[in-house]
Amino acid sequence: MNFKFLVKKIITSLVTLFLLATVTFFIFEIIPGNVVLTKLGTEATKESIEAMEKLYGLDKSLADRYIQFILGLFTGDFGISYSTNLPVSSMINNCLPVTINLAIISLVLVVVVSVPLGLFFGLISSKKKNAKKVFAIDVTNQTFMSIPPFVIGIVISLFFGLTLKWFVPGYVADINTDFTGFLWCLVPAAVSVAIPKIAMMIRFIRTSVADEMEKNYVRLARSKGMSEVRVLFLHVLKNVLITNVTALSVVVVEIFAGSVVIEQVFSLNGMGRLLIASISGRDYKVVSAIVMYVGIVVILTNLLVDILYAIVDKRTVSADE
Amino acid sequence: MNKKKINFVLAIGIILTAFFVTIAIVSVFYTPCDPYDMSFKEKFLEPSGKHLMGTDNFGRDIFSRVMVAVKNSLVISGSAILISFIIGTFVGSITGYYGGIIDEILMRINDALASIPSILTAMVFVALMDKSQKTLIIALIVAFIPSFARVSRSQVIALKNRDFVKSAKLSGASNFRIIFKHILPNGKSALVTGLSVGFNNAILAEASLSFLGLGIQPPDPSIGSLLSEAQMYVATAPYYVVFPAIVMVLMVVGVVMIGEGYGKN
Numbered sequence: 001m002n003f004k005f006l007v008k009k010i011i012t013s014l015v016t017l018f019l020l021a022t023v024t025f026f027i028f029e030i031i032p033g034n035v036v037l038t039k040l041g042t043e044a045t046k047e048s049i050e051a052m053e054k055l056y057g058l059d060k061s062l063a064d065r066y067i068q069f070i071l072g073l074f075t076g077d078f079g080i081s082y083s084t085n086l087p088v089s090s091m092i093n094n095c096l097p098v099t100i101n102l103a104i105i106s107l108v109l110v111v112v113v114s115v116p117l118g119l120f121f122g123l124i125s126s127k128k129k130n131a132k133k134v135f136a137i138d139v140t141n142q143t144f145m146s147i148p149p150f151v152i153g154i155v156i157s158l159f160f161g162l163t164l165k166w167f168v169p170g171y172v173a174d175i176n177t178d179f180t181g182f183l184w185c186l187v188p189a190a191v192s193v194a195i196p197k198i199a200m201m202i203r204f205i206r207t208s209v210a211d212e213m214e215k216n217y218v219r220l221a222r223s224k225g226m227s228e229v230r231v232l233f234l235h236v237l238k239n240v241l242i243t244n245v246t247a248l249s250v251v252v253v254e255i256f257a258g259s260v261v262i263e264q265v266f267s268l269n270g271m272g273r274l275l276i277a278s279i280s281g282r283d284y285k286v287v288s289a290i291v292m293y294v295g296i297v298v299i300l301t302n303l304l305v306d307i308l309y310a311i312v313d314k315r316t317v318s319a320d321e
Numbered sequence: 322m323n324k325k326k327i328n329f330v331l332a333i334g335i336i337l338t339a340f341f342v343t344i345a346i347v348s349v350f351y352t353p354c355d356p357y358d359m360s361f362k363e364k365f366l367e368p369s370g371k372h373l374m375g376t377d378n379f380g381r382d383i384f385s386r387v388m389v390a391v392k393n394s395l396v397i398s399g400s401a402i403l404i405s406f407i408i409g410t411f412v413g414s415i416t417g418y419y420g421g422i423i424d425e426i427l428m429r430i431n432d433a434l435a436s437i438p439s440i441l442t443a444m445v446f447v448a449l450m451d452k453s454q455k456t457l458i459i460a461l462i463v464a465f466i467p468s469f470a471r472v473s474r475s476q477v478i479a480l481k482n483r484d485f486v487k488s489a490k491l492s493g494a495s496n497f498r499i500i501f502k503h504i505l506p507n508g509k510s511a512l513v514t515g516l517s518v519g520f521n522n523a524i525l526a527e528a529s530l531s532f533l534g535l536g537i538q539p540p541d542p543s544i545g546s547l548l549s550e551a552q553m554y555v556a557t558a559p560y561y562v563v564f565p566a567i568v569m570v571l572m573v574v575g576v577v578m579i580g581e582g583y584g585k586n
Binding site for chain 2: 012015017020024027028138146147148150151154155157256257260261264275276278282284287294295302
């Protein structure tokens with residue numbers, strides 16, 4: 001891990017972020033139609049038009065607005081919403097706790113469940129006689145990977161919510177007075193988001209354990225009389241985790257994608273629902289701000305994963321230069 | 322794993338997919354009932370011989386609606402994924418082969434687009450245009466180009482310095498021919514796997530968008546919009562949720578298994 005590598009990765013991430021912001025900004029600029037006229041109608045006076053343009057910052061030039069938008073990435077100021085006349089940042093900040101906590105719970109679930117199960121299945125599949133079991137595992141995994149989170153969400157709220165009454169669908173405890181209760185209310189949604197990703201990670205880990213178990217160093221360890229479990233934990237585990245660190249960034253992207261939809265299923269007031277409302281209400285400022293928020297999270301995750309990967313596997317740095 | 326088992330996976334995948342394609346084709350000519358015909362007397366009928374999957378809140382036959390939904394889903398995601406596969410592979414392999422500054426710029430833009438989930442990209446496009454089937458297809462095309470560009474680019478980069486490419490160059494083959502006749506066929510298994518994963522994701526994305534009300538608009542059915550309607554009546558008519566959900570899962574499992582079986586061959 002050297003300084004040059006780190007700087008290179010950070011610059012690449014910043015460039016990616018900048019490009020994403022540029023594409024996002026101009027894509028919403030090219031839409032025909034005047035927001036102010038649409039809002040005020042044809043009978044608007046000149047003064048009211050000007051006042052409204054000033055409120056939304058539309059009196060400024062395109063270049064000024066572009067700079068404002070780019071700066072917004074660092075200040076968090078994305079202007080005033082067209083539909084509510086509130087600052088976009090405060091609208092998003094109201095929704096952030098739900099989405100962030102949902103994503104964190106899902107991510108924890110994915111890691112906690114998939115790593116042990118993946119290792120276990122990997123151990124099973126490294127033995128030739130278990131071919132049938134492996135096939136059954138793969139098919140089950142495949143099926144769970146293929147179920148979209150919102151279908152799982154509907155099934156969970158039907159079965160655990162309405163039939164077993166373990167939770168009340170649509171109810172979320174207040175985050176300020178009852179934080180633990182708030183987190184518990186997010187768990188059903190998090191499970192729905194996490195299940196397909198757990199299946200995906202189990203599969204990644206299982207195949208890489210099976211691949212590693214074929215390698216010469218494992219054969220050597222076995223021939224020395226080491227037990228399978230010891231080989232797994234002392235030698236294979238490290239290599240398997242290194243290989244799968246990169247998959248985490250995919251999981252984070254997918255968790256965000258899944259939570260956009262799942263918030264609708266469980267009526268959670270997160271960024272996903274705000275996004276859908278803003279798309280229907282043609283509130284482009286909110287839409288572009290949300291795109292940037294998600295983009296920042298994903299780009300940061302990728303950066304972290306790259307750095308983490310370089311720390312655990314020193315070969316990447318030299319290969320990258 | 323032995324060869325027999327691999328073909329078994331592929332076979333199930335092909336059978337499932339062929340089954341749904343057949344349903345989609347049949348739905349154009351024949352459905353047991355009119356999928357749009359409302360009859361308030363026949364609201365929420367349980368599954369029976371006449372209505373295999375029961376009827377919905379407007380008394381429409383769910384089975385017929387599921388048939389049309391399968392068609393819509395396959396047509397939309399299939400056409401979108403095919404177009405974005407062609408564009409993505411073309412761009413990715415050309416820039417990967419030539420490298421240089423254009424490759425660097427395009428790949429940075431690609432990374433930027435890939436850094437937001439494809440469903441979000443698709444949602445942005447729905448926001449830009451009206452909510453219609455055409456918009457949905459365009460949105461999915463744009464959303465899936467980056468992943469295909471990435472796959473084909475990495476294949477081309479991995480293969481372009483191999484000996485068979487060098488000998489093709491020496492024998493005077495044009496760059497274009499080298500890329501599309503020599504390099505890409507060798508990366509076929511990665512491309513096909515990518516295609517099946519993409520198709521799968523497109524089906525899910527279409528279903529998700531329609532579920533959110535941003536895709537196919539009522540009264541046209543889509544698996545996603547059927548599920549979103551069904552969710553409201555989940556307590557009174559659970560079968561309304563169950564059948565579309567099963568169909569959705571089987572459809573995706575079929576596509577995934579084709580990719581699986583093919584990738585391991």
